[in-house]
Amino acid sequence: MNFKSMLLGAIAGTVVLVSGQAMADTSGKTIALSNNYAGNSWRQAMLESWGKVAYQAVQDGVVAGADAFTTSENQATEQAAQIQNMILQGYDAIVLNAASPTAINGAVKEACDAGIIVVSFDGIVTEPCAWRIAVDFKQMGRDQVKYLEQRYPDGGNLLEIRGLAGVFVDDEISAGIHEQVESTKFDIVGSVHGDWAQDVAQKAVAGILPSLPEVKAIVTQGGDGYGAAQAFEAAGRPTPTIIMGNRRDELQWWKEQKDANGYETTSLSIAPGVSTLGFWVAQQILDGKEVPKDLTVPFLRVDQDTLEEILAETPVGSVANVEYALEDAQKLIQSAK
Numbered sequence: 001m002n003f004k005s006m007l008l009g010a011i012a013g014t015v016v017l018v019s020g021q022a023m024a025d026t027s028g029k030t031i032a033l034s035n036n037y038a039g040n041s042w043r044q045a046m047l048e049s050w051g052k053v054a055y056q057a058v059q060d061g062v063v064a065g066a067d068a069f070t071t072s073e074n075q076a077t078e079q080a081a082q083i084q085n086m087i088l089q090g091y092d093a094i095v096l097n098a099a100s101p102t103a104i105n106g107a108v109k110e111a112c113d114a115g116i117i118v119v120s121f122d123g124i125v126t127e128p129c130a131w132r133i134a135v136d137f138k139q140m141g142r143d144q145v146k147y148l149e150q151r152y153p154d155g156g157n158l159l160e161i162r163g164l165a166g167v168f169v170d171d172e173i174s175a176g177i178h179e180q181v182e183s184t185k186f187d188i189v190g191s192v193h194g195d196w197a198q199d200v201a202q203k204a205v206a207g208i209l210p211s212l213p214e215v216k217a218i219v220t221q222g223g224d225g226y227g228a229a230q231a232f233e234a235a236g237r238p239t240p241t242i243i244m245g246n247r248r249d250e251l252q253w254w255k256e257q258k259d260a261n262g263y264e265t266t267s268l269s270i271a272p273g274v275s276t277l278g279f280w281v282a283q284q285i286l287d288g289k290e291v292p293k294d295l296t297v298p299f300l301r302v303d304q305d306t307l308e309e310i311l312a313e314t315p316v317g318s319v320a321n322v323e324y325a326l327e328d329a330q331k332l333i334q335s336a337k
Helices: 002-011 041-059 074-088 103-113 139-150 170-182 196-211 225-234 250-263 274-286 307-312 328-335
Strands: 029-037 066-072 094-099 117-121 129-133 156-162 186-193 216-219 267-269 294-296 298-300
Touching: 002 170, 029 074, 041 066, 041 274, 074 094, 074 103, 074 129, 094 274, 103 117, 117 274, 129 274, 139 170, 139 186, 139 216, 139 267, 156 170, 156 196, 170 186, 186 196, 196 225, 225 250, 250 267, 250 307, 274 328, 294 328
Parallel strands: 029 066, 029 094, 094 117, 117 129, 129 294, 156 186, 156 216
Antiparallel strands: 267 298
């Protein structure tokens, strides 16, 4: 069983698959993707997945259009303006990766009031009229610390690398990490923002390293593990256990260290292809289906025994991924009811 099968199995549980065909005609409907940021490999893979699946859906006549738009800066005001422009353009649904869970709620409400379906994913919104697709990001943070507690029951010093400041995902993962640390012997001795990008993380870690005591492990959010490893190497300091975030460069570095000296860690992140799940959920709502407002998907995890398999399936410069089909969205919807 490959890692895609394992992830989809976690969604499906014991749910019986419903028909794979749309029941109503959405061929005249248009769906837009509103994305707030594209500055790392996860976001690039997310946009690529949307392009592949949405393009095929247009070619198959499932919908009339499925355009993608990304703001030039991670600013809620810019994304709110983008959504307002989508309203004027007459899209039937907007799939949204939000810059803030609350700051664009006004624009989301305007879209809903105009009869537009709004589905948020990854960076979700709190506006009640919208749908939300997310993993349990707090649990992602907790699971990192739980893994480290098994490895190091006597605790030690942790360095935390956070994501983009002010974004829901960053806040939730960090909250989970800190909550779990409270019941352990670990101490967080430093925290920097790596913006989910290895080059930013490398500079941030290099900047704080001279002030840090010995670091047992690094808790992260994705896109930052390889940069942290490079910073420790450049400083001539022992490499701690670094929790990875499924990026190809992280997984490749991990394999090299594993082969050389038995290095052990784990890696976890939301699959970038969750954007395609957002597309199909929006299509199903347009199709007249009853869909719960909140949908949860499992995160994609790489462990010591699955590293080689997942690395082999992950393109250079990208991130371990799963793209979803209509049937996957239907299974998720059924399991949430």
